[in-house]
Structures are given as C-alpha cells and as structure tokens.
Amino acid sequence: MRRLWFATVLVLLASRGDAQQSPAFSSKVEAVRVDVLVTENGQAVHGLGPADFEVLDNGVPQEVTLVSFDQIPLNVILALDMSDSVAGERLEQLRGAGSGLLAALAKDDQAALVTFSHAVQLGAKLTTDVASVEAALSAAVSTGQTALVDGTYAGIMVGESDAGRGLLIVFSDGVDTSSWLRADAVIDAAKRADVVVYGVSVVSRLKPEFLREITSFTGGRLFEIEKRANLSATFLGILDEFRHRYLVSYTPRGVAKDGWHKLDVGVKNRRATIKARPGYLAGS
Amino acid sequence: MRRVPLLACLCALSLAPVRAGGPSSSTGQLRGPSSPAAGSPIEQQGQERLVRLEQWVKAVARHAPGEDDDALREVAAWPNTALKLLWIDANVLTQMIRGVNANRFTVRPEGQRAGTQIRYSSTQTRRLRVLACAAGGALVQGECMAIGAGSELAPELRQLAVLVRTATLRGDDNYILRRGALLHADVAILAPRSMEAPGDVGRSSGGLERFRMEISDGQEVNLHQSAVHWEIARMLLDFVRPRGVDHADPGHDEMVRKWYRATAAWMQLREDHDRLHLDRARAIFPADPDILFLSACQHETYAGVPIQTAVRSAILPTGVTLDVGSERTELREAEGLFRRLLEIRSDHAEARLRYGRVLGSLGKHAEAAGELRRAVADLTDRQLLYYAELFLGSEEEALGNRDAARVAYEQAAEIAPMAQSPLLALSQLARRHADRRGALRAIERLFALSVMERTEHDDPWWWYYVVQGRDANDLLEAMEQPFLMERLQ
Numbered sequence: 001m002r003r004l005w006f007a008t009v010l011v012l013l014a015s016r017g018d019a020q021q022s023p024a025f026s027s028k029v030e031a032v033r034v035d036v037l038v039t040e041n042g043q044a045v046h047g048l049g050p051a052d053f054e055v056l057d058n059g060v061p062q063e064v065t066l067v068s069f070d071q072i073p074l075n076v077i078l079a080l081d082m083s084d085s086v087a088g089e090r091l092e093q094l095r096g097a098g099s100g101l102l103a104a105l106a107k108d109d110q111a112a113l114v115t116f117s118h119a120v121q122l123g124a125k126l127t128t129d130v131a132s133v134e135a136a137l138s139a140a141v142s143t144g145q146t147a148l149v150d151g152t153y154a155g156i157m158v159g160e161s162d163a164g165r166g167l168l169i170v171f172s173d174g175v176d177t178s179s180w181l182r183a184d185a186v187i188d189a190a191k192r193a194d195v196v197v198y199g200v201s202v203v204s205r206l207k208p209e210f211l212r213e214i215t216s217f218t219g220g221r222l223f224e225i226e227k228r229a230n231l232s233a234t235f236l237g238i239l240d241e242f243r244h245r246y247l248v249s250y251t252p253r254g255v256a257k258d259g260w261h262k263l264d265v266g267v268k269n270r271r272a273t274i275k276a277r278p279g280y281l282a283g284s
Numbered sequence: 285m286r287r288v289p290l291l292a293c294l295c296a297l298s299l300a301p302v303r304a305g306g307p308s309s310s311t312g313q314l315r316g317p318s319s320p321a322a323g324s325p326i327e328q329q330g331q332e333r334l335v336r337l338e339q340w341v342k343a344v345a346r347h348a349p350g351e352d353d354d355a356l357r358e359v360a361a362w363p364n365t366a367l368k369l370l371w372i373d374a375n376v377l378t379q380m381i382r383g384v385n386a387n388r389f390t391v392r393p394e395g396q397r398a399g400t401q402i403r404y405s406s407t408q409t410r411r412l413r414v415l416a417c418a419a420g421g422a423l424v425q426g427e428c429m430a431i432g433a434g435s436e437l438a439p440e441l442r443q444l445a446v447l448v449r450t451a452t453l454r455g456d457d458n459y460i461l462r463r464g465a466l467l468h469a470d471v472a473i474l475a476p477r478s479m480e481a482p483g484d485v486g487r488s489s490g491g492l493e494r495f496r497m498e499i500s501d502g503q504e505v506n507l508h509q510s511a512v513h514w515e516i517a518r519m520l521l522d523f524v525r526p527r528g529v530d531h532a533d534p535g536h537d538e539m540v541r542k543w544y545r546a547t548a549a550w551m552q553l554r555e556d557h558d559r560l561h562l563d564r565a566r567a568i569f570p571a572d573p574d575i576l577f578l579s580a581c582q583h584e585t586y587a588g589v590p591i592q593t594a595v596r597s598a599i600l601p602t603g604v605t606l607d608v609g610s611e612r613t614e615l616r617e618a619e620g621l622f623r624r625l626l627e628i629r630s631d632h633a634e635a636r637l638r639y640g641r642v643l644g645s646l647g648k649h650a651e652a653a654g655e656l657r658r659a660v661a662d663l664t665d666r667q668l669l670y671y672a673e674l675f676l677g678s679e680e681e682a683l684g685n686r687d688a689a690r691v692a693y694e695q696a697a698e699i700a701p702m703a704q705s706p707l708l709a710l711s712q713l714a715r716r717h718a719d720r721r722g723a724l725r726a727i728e729r730l731f732a733l734s735v736m737e738r739t740e741h742d743d744p745w746w747w748y749y750v751v752q753g754r755d756a757n758d759l760l761e762a763m764e765q766p767f768l769m770e771r772l773q
Contacts, residue, residue: 084500120708122731125731145501146501153711154708157715174501176589176593177502178589179589185712192718204597206593206596206597
C-alpha cells in the first residue's frame with residue numbers, strides 16, 4: 001500500500017473546502033488510508049465520523065484521524081479486455097457500459113482507459129475530459145489473446161500515477177493466456193497500492209481466480225455475470241457502491257514499518273457489514 | 285481469430301471391427317471398420333476399397349510434393365471413413381510390396397500393443413498382389429510375372445512400375461512409401477480444412493479414432509473428428525528400408541528423419557499440436573538432437589498457460605481425453621528431454637535457453653539462472669537473446685538479485701524496443717522494491733509506445749511457443765526437393 005504524505009491529502013481536502021478536517025500533521029508522517037464500505041441491511045450507512053471507526057493494524061488499535069465520504073473526486077480506471085472473444089455484440093455492450101459509466105461521473109472525477117488483448121495499451125490517461133476517454137473506448141478494437149494480468153497491473157499503475165481515490169474496474173470474458181507478469185506479482189503490487197479493484201467476469205467453466213484474489217486483497221468485489229447480463233447496470237452499480245465508501249485514514253502506531261499488516265476495520269455500536277481490504281504491504 | 289488445434293484421443297483406439305472374426309478368409313469377406321452402408325453388400329464394399337486404393341497409388345505417384353495439385357485435392361476430398369480403410373489397405377499393400385506372396389496381414393495402430401489380422405477374399409488378394417507388383421516396381425520379377433500382373437494393369441500403373449523400378453535400381457525401393465507420406469503430409473498442411481472430418485464425436489465408428497479440439501484464447505471453440513492423414517503418412521514411413529538394408533529400418537533413413545523434423549516443426553509453427561507425431565519420431569530417432577529439441581519444446585508448450593487453460597475448460601465426450609499432462613508433468617518431461625539433448629549437443633544454445641526457462645518454471649531458480657547466463661553468452665540470434673535476457677531477469681528476480689534482474693530486463697528492452705514485457709517486468713520489479721517512481725517511469729515507457737506503430741510482432745514473448753518452428757517451411761522445401769521429379773504425368 002502506498003503511504004501518502006499527508007501534505008498531499010490535505011491539498012486534496014482543501015480543494016473540497018473541508019476546513020474542519022484539517023488537523024496539523026507533520027509533513028514527515030506517513031498515513032495509511034483504507035477504503036471502507038459500511039452497509040446495514042444492504043444499504044450504505046451515511047454520516048459516520050472518525051470516532052465511529054475501529055481500526056486494528058496487526059491487532060494494534062489505531063486512532064482514526066480522518067474520514068471522508070463522497071468528498072474526494074474519484075479516479076476511475078477502466079481496464080477492459082479487448083481480446084478476440086470480446087468481438088461483436090459483447091464489444092458493443094462493453095462500449096455502451098463504459099459510456100454509461102463515464103456519463104455518470106461527477107465533474108471533478110477523472111477517468112482513464114486501459115485496454116488489453118495480448119497487448120496492453122493506454123487508451124486515455126487520467127483526465128476529467130471524459131469525452132476523450134469515450135473516444136478512445138469507441139476506437140478500441142478486439143483482437144488477439146488475453147493478457148488479463150498485464151492489463152490489470154497497468155490499470156493499477158495508472159491509479160498509482162495520481163494521489164486521488166482510485167477505482168479500477170477490470171472486465172474480462174475469459175482468463176489470462178498471454179501475460180508476461182505472474183498473477184502473484186501483480187497481486188503483490190495491488191497489496192502495496194491504494195487502488196480498489198472491482199472485477200467483472202463472464203461466467204464460464206474456468207474460475208476467475210486472479211480477479212477473485214485481487215479484488216479481495218484490495219477490498220473490492222468480483223461480479224460474475226452471465227453472458228447476456230446487463231453490463232451497464234453492473235458498471236453503474238460498482239460506481240454507486242464505490243461512491244458510498246468511506247476513506248479512512250490513520251497514522252500507524254505501535255506496529256512494524258515493513259511487511260504485511262493485517263487490517264481489521266469495524267464500526268462502533270452498530271451491527272454493520274464492513275468491506276475493506278484485509279491488509280496492506282508496508283514499506284511500499 | 286488465432287485457433288490452435290490440439291489432438292485429442294478416444295481412450296480406446298480400436299480396430300476391433302476390422303477383425304475378421306468368425307468367417308474365414310475363404311468366405312471372401314472384407315470387413316470395414318465402420319458399419320457397412322445400408323444395403324451395400326460387403327463384397328461390393330471391398331471392391332470399392334480396392335478401387336480407392338488404386339486411385340490412391342496413382343495420386344501418390346502424380347503428386348508434386350509441396351504443391352496443391354489435382355492429386356492432393358482428390359485425396360483431400362475423401363471422407364474419413366474411406367481414409368481409415370485406406371490406412372488398413374495401404375498398410376497391407378505395403379506388406380505385399382515387401383513380399384508379393386504374403387497372405388497373412390496384421391496391422392497395428394499407433395498406441396495399441398496388439399495387432400489385428402486382416403483378411404481379404406482370394407479375388408481381392410489377387411488384385412492387391414497385382415497392385416503391389418506395380419507399386420513395388422516388380423512387374424518383371426518372378427512372382428509378378430507368374431500371376432501376369434502386367435497384363436491386368438492400366439497403362440498409368442505400368443508407367444508407375446517403371447518409375448518405381450528406376451528408383452529401386454538407383455538403390456531406393458521406397459517410392460510409394462516416401463511419396464505417400466509426402467502426399468498425406470501435404471494434405472494436412474495445404475488443405476487443413478480437410479482435416480476436419482465430420483462425425484459424431486464420442487461415438488466410436490471403429491477404426492482409428494482421432495479428434496481435434498480447436499482452441500482460441502485458451503478456450504475450446506470446436507471439437508471434431510480428425511482425418512487420419514498423419515497416421516497414414518507415419519504408417520508408410522515405418523516400412524522404409526534405407527539404402528542397402530533388407531528390412532524396414534526408418535531410424536537409419538535420412539529422408540524419414542528430415543520428414544519428421546520438418547513436419548513437427550511445421551506443427552509447432554502452426555500450433556497444430558499432435559503428441560503422437562513426436563512420440564513416434566522419438567521412438568524411431570531416440571538420440572536425434574532435432575527431434576529431441578522439438579519434443580522438449582512440445583512438452584514445454586503443453587505446460588504453457590494457453591494449453592493448460594484450454595484443457596481445464598474443455599468439455600469432452602465420455603471416453604475422449606486430451607493428450608496433455610498437468611503443467612508440472614509436462615515441465616518435467618521437457619526438462620528431461622532438454623537435459624538429454626544438451627548432453628548430446630552442449631552447444632545447442634536455443635535448447636539451453638529453453639531448458640533454463642523450464643528449470644525456472646519448476647522453481648529451480650539458481651540452476652535456471654546458470655543455464656540462462658550461459659545461453660546469453662552463447663546466443664547470437666537477437667530474438668533468442670531477447671528471450672534469454674527476459675527469462676534471466678525473471679530468475680535473477682526470483683533469487684533476490686534486483687540489480688542483475690533490472691540489467692537483464694533492460695537488455696531485453698534494448699533488443700526489442702517495442703516489446704511490452706520487459707517494461708512491465710521493470711515496472712513490477714521497481715514496485716516490488718517500493719520504488720513507486722521507478723515503477724511509474726517504466727510503465728510510462730510502455731504507454732509511450734505508439735499505438736499506431738505497434739504490431740503483432742512487437743513483443744517476441746507473444747510468439748515464444750511457436751518460434752522453435754520458424755524454419756519449418758525451409759525444412760519442408762529442402763526435404764521435398766529430391767521428389768519433385770520422376771512423377772506420373
């Protein structure tokens with residue numbers, strides 16, 4: 001997981017005019033931030049503050065210092081499978097779903113497009129100009145094999161290129177057949193990143209193990225959809241869910257500086273369901 | 285769409301329906317491996333088979349190797365049921381060529397221990413004998429003279445006999461065998477659609493059963509019966525007698541060796557995988573470096589993600605299995621074969637490169653790095669050097685040698701500046717060591733590669749599993765060259 005210099009976070013918050021949450025941090029202190037979805041009876045819970053959260057870092061209670069909800073613009077990265085198998089109707093659906101998602105972004109949100117077949121390409125870098133992303137999506141053609149692992153890594157790195165709140169949506173209708181990178185190496189990279197990965201996979205006999213793991217380790221979710229399922233609704237559902245997540249920050253205390261940190265996130269005095277990454281790799 | 289055919293086998297390869305069983309040969313029955321067509325007398329079927337065999341002999345003699353000619357198209361159009369019968373009848377004909385008076389015939393399909401006895405009626409046996417006299421160039425020999433073979437043959441077959449005789453006098457009495465193998469290989473190579481034999485997959489129609497699964501992007505897209513052209517070709521070459529030898533000994537025949545090498549290389553280049561082909565080649569040429577190399581490459585390919593994924597996703601009918609082991613099994617097979625090859629040819633740098641990769645895939649990183657460092661030092665081909673540097677980077681990384689890994693990846697990136705794999709590797713290496721800026725710099729290099737200028741061939745990694753067959757067409761051409769003359773016109 002990337003550790004942010006708090007100075008950077010403060011700049012972001014200041015741009016949203018959130019003066020009441022601007023404690024004075026030393027510029028040398030590193031923070032950990034965790035995207036958290038809190039639901040009760042399937043509905044997102046609103047209005048929680050730092051005092052409502054309990055965070056255990058490797059079992060050590062931490063003081064949550066900053067919580068934001070629906071305040072920081074999103075960086076939405078689409079990493080889309082453009083291999084042979086996506087050709088035809090599926091490609092049109094994918095373009096439609098991508099366009100629908102881009103249309104649903106807020107003014108300050110940024111979007112980017114990574115496409116992958118055997119080749120990985122940056123269709124559009126992170127930008128608030130969603131029209132350019134849509135143009136890149138329209139121009140993408142399907143061909144070749146599937147480098148799902150390579151494409152996902154590229155998507156993570158696009159997320160890493162900006163300090164904003166990263167949502168990576170990976171779509172693939174198959175499994176990896178041509179990546180150079182190993183799945184475990186990319187999952188390791190995801191553990192170091194702040195980007196939350198959501199996966200959308202078409203149901204087949206082959207289980208999407210890579211997407212299942214990487215979404216789990218980043219606190220995202222995997223959607224396994226039928227071939228004829230409404231992809232647009234799935235993409236919009238992901239965006240909606242992500243918007244209802246809290247960004248919880250704390251400065252780690254009493255824990256080792258390196259290695260894997262197990263995270264346990266809870267909400268005090270509520271029987272809420274929490275979805276957050278299970279841990280992070282420190283020293284990243 | 286890039287489709288990769290992969291051989292599947294019915295577990296019980298069977299010739300059982302051919303077995304004459306109860307009635308003796310004197311009943312004059314010739315039984316086909318498939319159910320006789322409704323209302324078609326068995327005797328008539330036998331006649332049709334011998335007519336087909338005669339057409340085959342002529343097509344073999346007319347075909348110009350490497351050409352998509354009339355003879356090739358004629359044979360390519362034959363249904364697989366006819367080809368299965370041809371496999372039997374051509375086998376018997378070949379036995380007769382070697383001994384015109386032979387009257388007991390046993391055939392044994394690849395993969396089966398026991399042979400099956402084939403019986404023909406006396407009329408059919410006589411016709412076969414006459415054909416054998418022509419195809420063996422033996423019309424003027426005693427046995428053929430005694431049955432008056434020459435008088436029963438059409439002019440074209442008498443002309444064939446002369447061609448065969450001429451070849452025999454020059455020391456090679458394998459005219460039909462070699463040319464037959466060339467013809468059937470050409471059908472498979474030049475008329476690939478003819479390999480898709482219609483038929484109910486999963487229900488044995490008897491005879492040789494071969495299936496092919498076509499895969500695309502790791503998933504099965506088609507499963508069909510496969511025409512038995514390769515099986516016929518291999519069967520014919522099993523009978524080859526090298527110059528100066530009076531018995532079948534294909535393992536000492538250079539044309540047979542070249543045929544297996546060229547056709548196996550073609551299969552790998554085209555990703556038309558057939559394990560039996562190289563298994564047979566290795567049985568005949570157990571210590572041949574080229575055959576060992578291609579065999580090892582095949583196992584390495586079978587261990588690769590595309591094939592393993594396809595195998596896991598395949599829905600096969602009961603009794604049909606794919607000739608592919610688990611990833612680890614295939615890697616171990618490849619490891620053993622590459623090691624054996626390097627014991628014979630320690631200067632085979634391409635084999636060492638692949639051996640290093642296989643060792644790394646098996647988790648033997650230190651050993652792998654050693655082999656790859658040596659391969660880097662020995663290789664001169666730029667594409668192979670790219671692989672060696674890329675794989676070496678991966679092994680150095682596994683050994684915790686970050687700087688050495690980075691250097692190797694950078695070398696690979698320098699050799700193939702448009703390739704994405706070294707840049708992904710460099711980025712991931714940096715990220716793994718908490719160098720986020722370094723990781724971003726490397727990925728920016730990848731993103732900067734111009735989309736418009738990128739081609740299918742930018743990253744040699746994408747072609748790793750076929751590159752070993754890169755000289756297949758040259759090998760085929762060189763192997764066919766001596767057979768372009770002395771054909772029936």
